[in-house]
Amino acid sequence: MSPEVALHRISPELRPLLCSVVRNGRVGLDSTNCLRVTDLKTGCTSLTPGPCCDRFKLHIPYAGETLKWDIIFNAQYPELPPDFIFGEDAEFLPEPSELPHLVHWDAGNPESLLQLVKELIQQYHQYQCQRLRESSRLLFEYDSLLEDPSYGRNLEIYAGRKNSWTGEFSARFLLKLPVDFSNIPVYLLKDTALDPGEDVALLSVSFEDAEATQVFPKLYLSPSIEHALGGSSALHIPAFPSGGCLIDYVPQVCQLLTNKVQYVIQGYHKRREYIAAFLSHFGMGVVEYDAEGFTKLTLLLMWKDFCFLVHVDLPLYFPRDQPTLTFQSVYHFTNSGQLYSQVQTSYPYSPRWDGNEMAKRAKYETPAAYRSYCKCYLL
């Protein structure tokens, strides 16, 4: 159910409360997904004219799971606070004193419901942590992570009993990795209206048994981070070591991700330096260049009254990967109707050169490359 449909069907007095939930409702670590509303129903008789829905099911992402809580209002008494049914967690009974937005319910504040849900999530987190006591091994994992504030404050746990007959216990830890993504280049989205959300990296570690013999880690990146690092296949995290523990594994993954991010940031800066150097050396011959990602540069050069275009393509992992030079004619087309062009990759290059050196070398090596291009061109 889309947010617009839900807002259309909800009782008008309750609409502001629901609006803040479906529009701005991001709770927990996985803030890329909004809270979702389904199963809108009414507590009024069928003779009551609509819209009069006052109860619905709220889907909340938590620790890799989706909690489905029933929220019950009363359309005839919209000032009353809501009531909750916590899905399958029938034993979850939060302490009312820890829910100030429930005790002092303000029906006129549109943020009341969202704040109350956040407080309930906090209580739910404590409830799940209490359930970890059923396994001493997993409790140790939790306690060790809790000692480090960079992990303990951004941690969600879902403890469940897989098989009620055998009593096999399982748990999932979801951690927000403390990696700085602020210097990553701005993410260019095709649809600028879509909010990519906060840049975040989440590590999910599933313990399929209480003794931690079957552990499955997985890394989740927000869209901008994933794009900046080169897609979902660009980063592979190591497998969880047998007999290892989270307090050793999580920093390892953090370091790996940090190195990758640093590499991408350095590549961006290197590209920018490269483009800047080319601009200074070939200033009058610059046709266009990528001013955001610094991945492309086009030059119009002339050699002995013969003009030609040079397209420079900088790869993502520049300077490790060599830029590609493409010579293109401004006079003639090929049989397929394209401008005649030739790609040049065999030119002197070293990733250890700075941008200025690369531009200088390119300036001096262009004629040789051009002569090679002309031979092919004339032929």
Added chain:
Amino acid sequence: MSEPSVRISGTVLASLMFQHVNSDSDVEGLVLGESSFHEQVTISDSQSDHIHIEEIYNIQKHVACLKLNILYSSSGEVNLDVLQEMLADNKQDSVIGWYRQRRHSEQHMTFREKLVHDKLKSALKNPHMIFLLLTSSRVTPTDSTHRMEYSAFTSRSRRFVNIPVLVTNLGLLEQQGYWKVSAPCSASGYSLTMNKHGSRFFSPSGLLKEVDEMNKMNDSLQVELQKACREVEESERAVEALQLEVSALRKSLREKQQSSEGKVPGTSSPVEPRNNQLLLKAVRALLGSCPLLLTQRLSLQACPVPSRDTMAADSDREQEQPALLQDGRGTKQRGALQGRGRKRRRNNC
């Protein structure tokens, strides 16, 4: 281990549903009735006795709240003033729980309902309280069919468990077992009638009068039975003594007989049957020659065959003396004569 259950009459349940159907929103209130605890003893082959407690919550009426959430706050704290006002005429003792009716929601207790239930138990000082939940939902999109579900909950060790609800009409629908207690009824007319006519049927102890008489008769019967058993036992013992005496006498008789047979020698051989020869002779003499009294055997050629007696009579005449003295030789000779007689017969025919 206790087994709780809720009993509600069809009329009370129908009135609850009627109230909900005619309300524009959710409805809640208190349920009044009485709770009883019975000890049930079950004897089985595996163990000598199994005692379990049967808790029965009998819902007899309900009191609705005028407005939602008036009985408690947003955090579940019970408003005692409102509670007292609802329970006028000191009906506090008859409160056995509370109820709530919701539309289009699940048959599970909500967060606030659990809080309110615990607070209500403390406020009314009744650890045994039930929560009756009725939920209605639309089954068809055209609103032609609606479903009304009901269930009851009680708290056990900070957990809420679902307990069965039985709807009674004029009486209990159970067909098994004996009724040990009568169906509870708090109607004033019923109480008046019982007070007026009860003394005719009940003794001061509360039991039916016939029960005492039956017990006395049973005691008398037991006494007679014991008397009969004693008589049977005595007669059996007498029979046993007599049988012993008889067998002893037989034994002594046998011994005496054995000892008397041992004194006379030669009498040990069995006595052989002896023919009365004088009688035989006399009969033959009188009737032997009368052909009418003789039976004849015929051969295949229809010739009369002399009978053996006739031949024996002839041989007897010849060997009269030796036959009287020694029967064994006579037998032999008779056999030889018979053989000759056979030969003769052959020759004749």
